[in-house]
Amino acid sequence: xxxxxxxxxxxxxxxxxxxxxxxxxxxxxxxxxxxxxxxxxxxxxxxxxxxxxxxxxxxxxxxxxxxxxxxxxxxxxxxxxxxxxxxxxxxxxxxxxxxxxxxxxxxxxxxxxxxxxxxxxxxxxxxxxxxxxxxxxxxxxxxxxxxxxxxxxxxxxxxxxxxxxxxxxxxxxxxxxxxxxxxxxxxxxxxxxxxxxxxxxxxxxxxxxxxxxxxxxxxxxxxxxxxxxxxxxxxxxxxxxxxxxxxxxxxxxxxxxxxxxxxxxxxxxxxxxxxxxxxxxxxxxxxxxxxxxxxxxxxxxxxxxxxxxxxxxxxxxxxxxxxxxxxxxxxxxxxxxxxxxxxxxxxxxxxxxxxxxxxxxxxxxxxxxxxxxxxxxxxxx
Amino acid sequence: xxxxxxxxxxxxxxxxxxxxxxxxxxxxxxxxxxxxxxxxxxxxxxxxxxxxxxxxxxxxxxxxxxxxxxxxxxxxxxxxxxxxxxxxxxxxxxxxxxxxxxxxxxxxxxxxxxxxxxxxxxxxxxxxxxxxxxxxxxxxxxxxxxxxxxxxxxxxxxxxxxxxxxxxxxxxxxxxxxxxxxxxxxxxxxxxxxxxxxxxxxxxxxxxxxxxxxxxxxxxxxxxxxxxxxxxxxxxxxxxxxxxxxxxxxxxxxxxxxxxxxxxxxxxxxxxxxxxxxxxxxxxxxxxxxxxxxxxxxxxxxxxxxxxxxxxxxxxxxxxxxxxxxxxxxxxxxxxxxxxxxxxxxxxxxxxxxxxxxxxxxxxxxxxxxxxxxxxxxxxx
Numbered sequence: 001x002x003x004x005x006x007x008x009x010x011x012x013x014x015x016x017x018x019x020x021x022x023x024x025x026x027x028x029x030x031x032x033x034x035x036x037x038x039x040x041x042x043x044x045x046x047x048x049x050x051x052x053x054x055x056x057x058x059x060x061x062x063x064x065x066x067x068x069x070x071x072x073x074x075x076x077x078x079x080x081x082x083x084x085x086x087x088x089x090x091x092x093x094x095x096x097x098x099x100x101x102x103x104x105x106x107x108x109x110x111x112x113x114x115x116x117x118x119x120x121x122x123x124x125x126x127x128x129x130x131x132x133x134x135x136x137x138x139x140x141x142x143x144x145x146x147x148x149x150x151x152x153x154x155x156x157x158x159x160x161x162x163x164x165x166x167x168x169x170x171x172x173x174x175x176x177x178x179x180x181x182x183x184x185x186x187x188x189x190x191x192x193x194x195x196x197x198x199x200x201x202x203x204x205x206x207x208x209x210x211x212x213x214x215x216x217x218x219x220x221x222x223x224x225x226x227x228x229x230x231x232x233x234x235x236x237x238x239x240x241x242x243x244x245x246x247x248x249x250x251x252x253x254x255x256x257x258x259x260x261x262x263x264x265x266x267x268x269x270x271x272x273x274x275x276x277x278x279x280x281x282x283x284x285x286x287x288x289x290x291x292x293x294x295x296x297x298x299x300x301x302x303x304x305x306x307x308x309x310x311x312x313x314x315x316x317x318x319x320x321x322x323x324x325x326x327x328x329x330x331x332x333x334x335x336x337x338x339x340x341x342x343x344x345x346x347x348x349x350x351x352x353x354x355x356x357x358x359x360x361x362x363x364x365x366x367x368x369x370x371x372x373x374x375x376x377x378x379x380x381x
Numbered sequence: 382x383x384x385x386x387x388x389x390x391x392x393x394x395x396x397x398x399x400x401x402x403x404x405x406x407x408x409x410x411x412x413x414x415x416x417x418x419x420x421x422x423x424x425x426x427x428x429x430x431x432x433x434x435x436x437x438x439x440x441x442x443x444x445x446x447x448x449x450x451x452x453x454x455x456x457x458x459x460x461x462x463x464x465x466x467x468x469x470x471x472x473x474x475x476x477x478x479x480x481x482x483x484x485x486x487x488x489x490x491x492x493x494x495x496x497x498x499x500x501x502x503x504x505x506x507x508x509x510x511x512x513x514x515x516x517x518x519x520x521x522x523x524x525x526x527x528x529x530x531x532x533x534x535x536x537x538x539x540x541x542x543x544x545x546x547x548x549x550x551x552x553x554x555x556x557x558x559x560x561x562x563x564x565x566x567x568x569x570x571x572x573x574x575x576x577x578x579x580x581x582x583x584x585x586x587x588x589x590x591x592x593x594x595x596x597x598x599x600x601x602x603x604x605x606x607x608x609x610x611x612x613x614x615x616x617x618x619x620x621x622x623x624x625x626x627x628x629x630x631x632x633x634x635x636x637x638x639x640x641x642x643x644x645x646x647x648x649x650x651x652x653x654x655x656x657x658x659x660x661x662x663x664x665x666x667x668x669x670x671x672x673x674x675x676x677x678x679x680x681x682x683x684x685x686x687x688x689x690x691x692x693x694x695x696x697x698x699x700x701x702x703x704x705x706x707x708x709x710x711x712x713x714x715x716x717x718x719x720x721x722x723x724x725x726x727x728x729x730x731x732x733x734x735x736x737x738x739x740x741x742x743x744x745x746x747x748x749x750x751x752x753x754x755x756x757x758x759x760x761x762x
Contacts, residue, residue, distance in 0.1 A: 083688040270683045292683035300681050302651045302673035305695030307464040312693040314686030 029053040029062060029110070032354075033136030034361055035098040037088070039080025043366040046078065046101060048358030051093035053140050056111040061119055061143050067161035068105030068134040069349065069377040070368045071194075072291070077103070077131075078365075084130045084318055100133025101365065102378075103318075106149070106161035107139070116143050124149040124157075126164050126332075128325070130318045135361075137354065137380055147329060154340040158377055162346055166194035167335045168328065169290055169317045170202055170266075177286040177313060178264040182207035185257050187277055188266035189213040189241065190293060192226060194347040194375060197233055199266060201344050202335075204234030211253065211262065213273070216240040233345065241269075244276050253280045264288070271296030275304075283308050290315045349377045410434040410443060410491070413735075414517030415742055416479040418469070420461025424747040427459065427482060429739030432474035434521050437492040442500055442524050448542035449486030449515040450730065450758040451749045452575075453672070458484070458512075459746075465511045465699055481514025482746065483759075484699075487530070487542035488520070497524050505530040505538075507545050507713075509706070511699040516742075518735065518761055528710060535721040539758055543727055547575035548716045549709065550671055550698045551583055551647075558667040558694060559645040563588035566638050568658055569647035570594040570622065571674060573607060575728040575756060578614055580647060582725050583716075585615030592634065592643065594654070597621040614726065622650075625657050634661045645669070652677030656685075664689050671696045730758045 031053050036045040056062040076082035078101055086099035109123040119125065125146040127134065132145065149160055173195075180186065186203060190196050191212030203210050212235045217223040227238045237256050243249060253262065261282030267274050268291030275298065278287055287310060289298075304310045321328045338344035352364040364376045412434050417426040437443040457463035459482055467480035490504040500506065506527040508515065513526065530541055554576075561567065567584060571577050572593030584591050593616045598604040608619045618637050624630060634643065642663030648655050649672030656679065659668055668691060670679075685691045702709045719725035733745040745757045 083684070289683050289686040292687070297680045297682045299678045300693065301678045302670050302695070303464070305670040305693060306672070306697050307695070307700075309695055309697065309700065311695075312681065312686060314683070314688070314690055314692075316687050316690065319688075319690065 028055065029064070029138045031092075031136060031138040032356065033092065033100045033133065033139075034102070034358075034365065035092070035094070035100045035133075036078055037096050037098055039078065041366070042075060042078050042101075043362055046362045046365060048356070048361060049092065049094060049098060053138050056113045056116070056140060058113040059115040059142050060113045060140050061109055061116055061146065062111035062138060062140045063107035063125060063146070064110045064138050065105055065107045065134060065136060065378075065380045066124075066157035067377055067379055068102050068136075069158075069162045069375060070102070070135075070365055071104060071165060071375075072293075072368065073165075074102050074135075075365065075368055077101070086131050086133065100136050100139075102134035102136075103127070103130045103132060104162065104165050105132075105134030105378075106157050107134075107146075110138070119143050119146065119148060124152045124160060126160065129322060135365075135378060147332075149332075149336070151336070155336055158349060158351070158379070159339050159346045160336065161377065162194070162349070163332050163335055163339075164321070164328075165317055166347065167198040167202070167344070168321065168331050169195045169315060170198035171331050171335065172317070172320055173266050173288045173290060173315050174199060174202055174206070174208065174264070176315075177288050180206075180208050180264060183209060183260075185209045185211060185236075185260055185262040186264040186266065187211040187213070187262050187280070189273055189277065190268040190291065191230060191235065191238065193268060193291075195266075195268060195290060197230070197347050198335075198344075200230060200233045200235045201338075205338060205343055209236040209257075210234075211237045211239065211256065213239055213241055213244055213277075216242045241273055244273065249276070250280050261285075266290065268293055270294045270298055272299070274298040275301070278304055278308075278310050281308075281310060284310075286311045286313060288313050288315050290317075348374045350374045351379045352376050354378050354380045409436065410445070410519045412473075412517060412519040413737065414473065414481045414514065415483070415739075415746065416473070416475070416481045416514075417459055418477050418479055420459065422747070423456060423459050423482075424743055427743045427746060429737070429742060430473065430475060430479060434519050437494045437497070437521060439494040440496040440523050441494045441521055442490055442497055442527065443492035443519060443521045444488035444506060444527070445491045445519050446486055446488045446515060446517060446735075446759070446761045447505075447538035448758055448760055449483050449517075450539075450543045450756060451483070451516075451746055452485060452546060452756075453674075453749065454546075455483050455516075456746065456749055458482070467512050467514065481517050481520075483515035483517075484508070484511045484513060485543065485546050486513075486515030486759075487538050488515075488527075491519070493524075500524050500527065500529060505533045505541060507541065510703060516746075516759060528713075530713075530717070532717070536717055539730060539732070539760070540720050540727045541717065542758065543575070543730070544713050544716055544720075545702070545709075546698055547728065548579040548583070548725070549702065549712050550576045550696060551579035552712050552716065553698070553701055554647050554669045554671060554696050555580060555583055555587070555589065555645070557696075558669050558692075561587075561589050561645060564590060564641075566590045566592060566617075566641055566643040567645040567647065568592040568594070568643050568661070570654055570658065571649040571672065572611060572616065572619065574649060574672075576647075576649060576671060578611070578728050579716075579725075581611060581614045581616045582719075586719060586724055590617040590638075591615070592618045592620065592637065594620055594622055594625055594658075597623045622654055625654065630657070631661050642666075647671065649674055651675045651679055653680070655679040656682070659685055659689075659691050662689075662691060665691075667692045667694060669694050669696050671698075729755045731755045732760045733757050735759050735761045
């Protein structure tokens, strides 16, 4: 978690700050954040909280956020149903302990203490782990909590601010479970999600073919437009969840793939859809679960495990990132390089300008619960 | 499948047989087998069939069975619900195509053709793959279908005749999914089954500790006796399925293991019991399924996959054996060596003498469906 200074210590620190060459005595920041004191529905527990951040000293770094997305897991975290818990602390000048929402984002370093060695003012940084609290204008922390993005040419703050969760999840799931070969197939549900779109594009780049399941849209027109959009990204086949559950679907898959084996399934939905996916997989395949949008468990017939040798695994990018910090950095650099080369497009995002108006900010968070909307991202000035 | 001669060819073959040095012209065998012409309940579809086997010639081998167990999968195969199907063939002198029951067993070579190079009369052999049909007094086949047991000192036909399925399943499940270290724990249900008992003993031999779940017995006395029996084999902890599903069980596991992580679960039951097992596993653990005695699927909460990183896999010894014939032979030799050393005891078996009385033989098969009974094994004279 971020280490933040208590504002009541500001005076003594200011004296110290003036002694330090690397910061100005004018370095006080008026910060705002979307914070919560207890778990609950975002609209009920989130508040816009204002506090002051004193100049960075010693090993501290002050950062100013540029772009912070609203991911579904952020909402679950506020609801208290996510296993990675935020830290409620009194460090942002509040009378009761507060946690700040958001786990992902891009910030710029605006002030560094004299013991900070790796970061400089103007550097772009992303968070090294979950639970930082990124829905805020400014934060003060130590440099070990931050990963610098050395090259910010040719990428936007929104692109960098959303690189560490969804693209990384897609990247590792395509690489770490089944050694897919060129022209081999994978299947995924939730194909229109951030991870889904990333998997389509990374898969395309690496020569994999994809069957992409999306929810049936209300109109044929909406459906055609979504299909077209995903195909433009590189999707080979786009089908609806209803089509997948029809009796003749396994035959259709055979026609679509020319009977080539489908050896990997990515699942963020859960429920019976997963069984339909598993049934069309080749023996020895993997189903990797990274989300549970339907909130339904999978009822796993034992025969699928024993005789078809299907393995069911899970993937959690937070845990993976913690265990593999260097590989994480490499993946991020690779995705950003693909982005620069025009081979990786970020998910359509609704930009929400961060204003002092708490209600509109909180509405943007709450609105994320409607899964048919574009993902929202806070943009700071 | 076994290649068996049609009795109508007997005359011409007899002439050939007389020309061959390696067999006697008196080598005709009067064979009996438990066979079925269509899938169904064993007591309804199994028949005792008699036929004649002519002397082995060319690359053929005649074997005489010594011991053939009745495994639950054999019953499922007769019911038509097992993925590995028997071959219905007209090769055993029947008017309609017949399949012979049983997949595992030990036989002795009684006659070999002049092109047979690796086997000699008197050799003990087990089957190289499933679907052979082992509930028979004699069979004629080619040597590639048979694996010789070179050393039959210090082991009984029952021990060798039951080594290739249950002990092998336990062996591979303990070794191939989680690299357990000395003194690490695993948990298993169906601990009183053939595989369960094998896992207890192999685990003990390799320094692993086991939590063993058995079904609650009717009386305390029966329960105490079973507990004692499994502990004698090497079980560290024996608990009932009811105890496992009680609220305070995770705490009890912590007390029993001294909070050491349990990283592997073996499952042959299915249903909600598996969830209770999975809940007490350490993050990153594996649940390996090799049976589905309860016939219930597992309702898999997605969080168990994603956040606890539990992997659900299956193991099917037939498939494994097919892919790893050399490792299979090594495992079998190792288990038989442990048996000779008194470190591996076979599962209690009810010996069923093979008589000409079809009804009593078929009753023994049907009785296997009652899971509380000792496993039955046909013993041939």
